[in-house]
Structures are given as structure tokens and as C-alpha cells.
Amino acid sequence: MAVYWKGIDLKTYGIIVDKTPTISKGKKNIDTITIPGRNGFLTIDKGTYQPFVVSLECHAREGANYDNIKAFLDGYGTLSFDGLRQYNAVIQNAIEFSKALQFKRFPIEFLVNPISEDIVATTYTVPSSGSTLTITGSNAPIYPTIELTISGQTSFVVNGYSFNLSTAGTYTLDCKNMVIVDNDDDNAASIMDGDFPVLGSSNTITYDGNVTSFQIIYRKAYL
DSSP: OOOEETTEEGGGGTEEEOSOOOOOOOOEEEEEEOOTTSSSOEEEEEEEEOOEEEEEEEEEOTTOOHHHHHHHSOSEEEEESSSSEEEEEEEOSOOOHHHHHHHSEEEEEEEEOSOEEESSOEEEEOOSTTEEEEOOSOOSOBOOEEEEEESSOEEEEETTEEEEEOSOEEEEEETTTTEEEETTSOBOGGGEEEOOOOBOSEEEEEEESOEEEEEEEEOOEEO
16 A cells, blocks of 8 residues: 655655554543432533554565665654545654664554545635635534735634734735734734634635635545
């Protein structure tokens, strides 16, 4: 099978995956509470999911460059098993390359964030206030990137999330990291008031003000 780390097929570095890994669904974060004198328990659903571990059993092709492999298998990046969807993940085990050199086999253990996203993003150009963006096939919250050009103070409501921009200019809202920057990539938090939108299956988009351009860039998300 093809496995992609940081967008690169492991085979590019001579790494062969010997066994197809098991991909789990993240366990939901739920607190249970027992109350004296009451049967059973109560639950508090936090609405979030725990990361999970994916382990790969690998070997290196004859002639593979282990220095390049060591540099490649490091840190934080994206992990994909089909070239279509990707997870954010981190390599959490210390790979013993001395044994790998001797036996040509080694494990790679990834700690994986529970939500995957499409590798290819979709761009929706908002034609007018009151438009509806319908997203099908996604079953997890979507944190878009929003690109806006406005000529003055403008108010927006996207899928029930409202925010205001006070100054004319071109801005990019990174809703996943809750950051807004201007056209020079400088932080523009001082001109924004309100919430960063999160998208679902049906999203109504309204605004009040002069908007020159309005694009929503998103990747479908999956549990």
C-alpha cells in the first residue's frame, strides 16, 4: 500500500510497508459521573475526540540511504494512506536505526489527530449576501480559510458565526488556528471582532457592507 508522510510516498526513500495498518476512529472524550444513591452513571460529552496511534512495520530496500530516512522520519506532518485524505500526525517512537541497519526492519509509530481532511481543498466564491454553501460527504467540523476584500466596516454571519471587520483592506482568516492577517501577512486581530466560523453541511452566508471579493476555502473533514 502507499503511505504518504508530509506528502511524500515512503517508497521514495526506499521504505516498504510490510503490513497494512489498522486505522481507528478516535475515541470520544466523555466523562462519567457516579452519584451515590443513583443507579448507573451520568455522562458529560465534551464534543471532542482523542488521538490514536498507527503503527507501521517497515523494511528498507537494498541500497536505501539511512541518513536520508532518518531526516525524513522526523517530527510533525501530514499522514495519508490513500493520497486523497490526510491526518495531522507526529512520529512518537525513537526508531533504532542501528537495528534497522542490521535487520533491515523497523517500526514507525504515529500519534494521529482524530480528524482527517481532503488533501485537495475546495474554493467557494460567495456571489452575494444570503448565499448558501452546501457541503456533502463530510461528517466532522470544517475549519475554513476565508479570504476577503472590503472597502470599509463590514459585518458577516457564516453558518451562525458572526464577526465584524472595521477597516478597508484584504484579509485572510485562518479559522483552524484562529488567526487573521492582512495582505502583507501582518496580524490584523485589532480590526476583527467576533467568532471564527466553523462549517457544517449547510451554511448560510450573509454580510452587511461593501465586499469586493469573498472566498471560502475548505477541506471536507472526516472522523
